[in-house]
Amino acid sequence: MAALGLLGAALVGCGTGAADSPAPKPKAAVTESPTPRASAAAPGPKPARVPAAPPTMAPGPGGLTPVYSRRAKGTEKVVALTFDADMTADQGPRAARGEHFDNPELIATLRRLKVDATVFMTGRWAEEYPDQAKSIGGDPRFEIANHSYSHYAFATPCYGLPTVPGPDMASDVQRAFDSFRDAGALNVVPYFRFPGGCYDDAALRALAPVGVTAVQWDVVSGDAFAKDADAVAEQVVDGVKPGSLVVMHCTRSAAPVTEQAIRRIVPELRARGYRFVKVSELMSR
Numbered sequence: 100m101a102a103l104g105l106l107g108a109a110l111v112g113c114g115t116g117a118a119d120s121p122a123p124k125p126k127a128a129v130t131e132s133p134t135p136r137a138s139a140a141a142p143g144p145k146p147a148r149v150p151a152a153p154p155t156m157a158p159g160p161g162g163l164t165p166v167y168s169r170r171a172k173g174t175e176k177v178v179a180l181t182f183d184a185d186m187t188a189d190q191g192p193r194a195a196r197g198e199h200f201d202n203p204e205l206i207a208t209l210r211r212l213k214v215d216a217t218v219f220m221t222g223r224w225a226e227e228y229p230d231q232a233k234s235i236g237g238d239p240r241f242e243i244a245n246h247s248y249s250h251y252a253f254a255t256p257c258y259g260l261p262t263v264p265g266p267d268m269a270s271d272v273q274r275a276f277d278s279f280r281d282a283g284a285l286n287v288v289p290y291f292r293f294p295g296g297c298y299d300d301a302a303l304r305a306l307a308p309v310g311v312t313a314v315q316w317d318v319v320s321g322d323a324f325a326k327d328a329d330a331v332a333e334q335v336v337d338g339v340k341p342g343s344l345v346v347m348h349c350t351r352s353a354a355p356v357t358e359q360a361i362r363r364i365v366p367e368l369r370a371r372g373y374r375f376v377k378v379s380e381l382m383s384r
Contacts, residue, residue, distance in 0.1 A: 151383075153242075153288040153289060153290075153379045153382075154379060154382045154383040155289055155310075155311075155312045155382075156312045156382070158307065159303065161304075162304070162307050163300060163303040163304055163307060164291075164302075164303040164304075164306045164307050164309075164311060164312070164313050165312050165313065166298075166303070166312075166313045166314075166315060167312055167313070167314050167315070167344075167378075167382060168314075168315040168316060168317050168344060169316070169317040169340075169342050169343055169344045169381075170341075170342030170344075170381050170382070170384060171342065172342070173341065173342060173384070174341050175341055175342070175384065176341050176371070176372045176373045176374060177341065177342060177373065177374050177375075177376045177380075177381060177384065178339050178341075178342075178343045178344075178345065178368060178373050178374075178375060178376070179216075179217060179343070179344045179345065179375070179376055179377060179378050179380075179381040180214065180216045180217075180345050180347060180361075180364075180375055181216065181217045181218070181219055181244075181292075181314070181316065181344060181345060181346055181347065181378060182205070182216060182217070182218050182219070182347050182348060182349040182357075183218075183219045183246055183292065183346065183347070183348050183349065183350070184200075184201070184218055184219065184220040184221060184224045184246065184348075184349040184350065185200065185221060185224065185246065185250055185294075185348065185350050185353065186200040186221050186223045186224040186227055186250060186350075187221075187223065187249060187250040187251065187260070187261075188223050188248065188249035188250065188251065189261075190223070191223075191227070194227055198352045199350075199351040199352050200224060200227060200228075200350050200351070200352060200353075201224070201227075201228045201231055201349070201350070201351065202348075202349045202350060202351045202354070202357065202358060203231060204358050205349055205357055205358040205361065206231070206234075206235060206241075206349070208358050208361055208362060209240070209241075209361065210238070210240065212361070212362075212365045213240070214240070214361075214365055214375045215240050215241070215375050215376055215377045215380070216240070216241055216375065216377065217241070217242050217243075217244055217288070217290070217377045217378040217379070218235055218241055218242070218243050218244070218349060219244045219245070219246040219290075219292040219314070220232065220235075220243050220244070220245070220246055220275070220279065221246045221247055221248060221249070221250045221275060221294075222247070222248035222249075222274050222275030222276075222277070222278030222279070223248060223249065223250065223278075224246075225275070225278040225279050225281075225282045225284070226278050226281075226282075229281070229282040229283070230282075232278075232279060232282040232283075232284050233282050233283040233284055235284065236279065236282070236283070236284025236285050236286050236287060237283075237284070237285050237286070238286070239286065241286060241377070242286045242287070242288045242377050242378070242379060243279055243284050243286060243287045243288070244287075244288050244290035244291065244292065244314065244378065245272055245275045245276060245279075245287075245289075245290065245291045245292070245311065246275070246291070246292050246294065247263070247271055247272060247275055247291075247293075247294050248271045248272070248274040248275040248278065249261075249263060249271055249294075250294045251263045251271070251294060252294055252295055252297050253268055253293050253294065253297060253298050253302040253305075253306075254293075254297045254298050254299040254301070254302050255297075256297075257294070257295040257297035258295050258297075260294060260295055260297075265301060265302075265305050266305075268302060268305040268306060269305055269306055269308050269309050272291055272306060272309050272311065273309060288378070288379050289310060289311050289312065290311060290312050290313075290314045290378055290379075291306065291309070291311040291312070291313050291314065292313070292314050292315070293313060293315075296315060296316075296346075298313065312382075314344070314378055315344070315346075316344045316345060316346040317338075317340075317343055317344055318334075318335060318338040318339055318343050318344065318345040318346070319334070319338070319346055320334060320335050320345055320346060320347040320348075320357075320360070321334045322347050322348055322354045322356065322357045322360060323348055323353055323354055324353060324354070325354065325355075325356050326355070326356060327356065328356035328357075328359035328360040328363070329360075329363065331356060331357070331360040332360040332363040332364045332367070335347075335360070335364050336363075336364060336367050336368060336371075339368060339373065342381065342384075344378065344381065347360075347361075
């Protein structure tokens with residue numbers, strides 16, 4: 100089982116681990132639909148360019164779901180900030196009692212600072228906050244990726260999370276995509292992040308029919324349950340390298356200082372020459 104506990108605590112509702120097996124690194128393939136050609140006999144407005152499809156990776160050995168963790172080649176100073184919007188399938192009662200699994204102030208700060216980012220959202224989160232899911236998914240600065248429907252583990256042990264049975268893994272991921280669609284989110288990409296970062300070959304095999312690229316990370320922010328925003332910011336700034344992929348959280352109850360940390364991370368990395376990109380752009384470079 101390729102799960103590495105990078106923070107020592109069990110994180111129910113907040114994935115923060117990383118896999119310890121090396122991720123396969125096949126070259127990302129970008130596909131783009133051809134631009135329609137205007138008829139010479141009937142000149143008119145130039146047809147709109149058909150957007151490029153989000154890049155994905157080729158399947159791994161034996162058809163396993165590919166895993167991407169950072170852009171390993173090149174020295175261009177780009178970095179992808181990713182935010183896990185965690186909510187497990189059984190946390191509805193906690194939300195009903197007033198616990199906040201969202202963080203609209205964080206999203207507002209990213210917009211104000213003009214930071215492109217990828218939000219890995221659970222389907223249960225999208226159901227709880229459909230207006231926010233639609234707003235994030237309709238903003239060209241953001242893209243929504245899949246963090247499962249249930250935020251249950253796809254391999255064990257995994258921080259005490261309940262486990263998705265192998266035969267149900269593909270349908271759990273598809274159910275999340277359905278939740279994004281039902282919320283009206285538009286900018287949805289075919290990427291998946293394992294809850295807790297926990298996976299094994301059986302999970303990669305189970306997800307193969309869904310056609311996603313699994314996305315991990317190389318920089319752990321340490322924002323889960325953190326109380327010191329400066330410590331989180333320092334950990335990110337010190338860990339980032341050209342092509343890095345940072346994991347953070349968009350969950351007030353489990354990551355209360357993330358927005359404050361971002362207000363320091365963004366200007367410090369920009370001062371070092373970094374540009375913020377979404378995972379789809381990082382993968383295509």
